[in-house]
Amino acid sequence: MPSFDIVSKTDLNEVANALNNVRREIETRYDFKGSNCTIEQTDNVITIHADDDLKLRQMHELLQGHLTRRNVDAGVLEYKTPEKAAGQSVRQQVIVREGIDKELAKKLVKSIKGSKIKVQVAIQGDELRVTGKKRDDLQAVISFCKEQDTEMPLQYVNFRD
The missing domain is CATH 3.30.70.990 (YajQ-like, domain 2)
Structure with missing residues (x-):
């Protein structure tokens, strides 16, 4: 996946x-x-x-x-x-600041799940792992997160097919 x-x-x-x-x-x-x-x-x-x-x-x-x-x-x-x-x-x-703190991680998980995009989001320490069946869904999550108003800059790394 x-x-x-x-x-x-x-x-x-x-x-x-x-x-x-x-x-x-x-x-x-x-x-x-x-x-x-x-x-x-x-x-x-x-x-x-x-x-x-x-x-x-x-x-x-x-x-x-x-x-x-x-x-x-x-x-x-x-x-x-x-x-x-x-x-x-x-x-x-x-x-x-480095890493995503717990409150921001929970807020991001809640907003991604509320967007009805078919992906799973897991909190792993100070980062989030997003998995899905289609690459298009993952790209939709990236664009959705870029639109969010977070107080910290986010990077999207480790993209795997």
């Missing part, structure tokens, strides 16, 4: 490259001269240190722009609430 997997994966090497580009741009931009703005990554957590809220928002725009240039969807970023640090400075953690 034909099948494919619905996954949400992020290339962490591309994220690291984008962060290096952001650091380089922060060092050279005029509005960041003399500021104490840094951006660091440990595993799936990015920590942003900024002088104030305005610079924090500018760093968000820089980060999203550089991720988009590196073909990483900016939807993988989950921003935590900013914390006050010493004086006016602000610290914020940004989590790079």
Whole structure:
């Protein structure tokens, strides 16, 4: 039976490259001269240190722009609430999400089954396996999932006949 997997994966090497580009741009931009703005990554957590809220928002725009240039969807970023640090400075953690969480997986399974397409959907860890009798049904599921408004970018991999 034909099948494919619905996954949400992020290339962490591309994220690291984008962060290096952001650091380089922060060092050279005029509005960041003399500021104490840094951006660091440990595993799936990015920590942003900024002088104030305005610079924090500018760093968000820089980060999203550089991720988009590196073909990483900016939807993988989950921003935590900013914390006050010493004086006016602000610290914020940004989590790079990977895998489909249980709530989103259940929502996708329910919507695919509600679409009356003749396929079976199974949750396997942090990915979904879709199997069906016809390749056309699987392609219909892919187009249906692309139309759905999910907060995470999805990839459709491992297509087998």
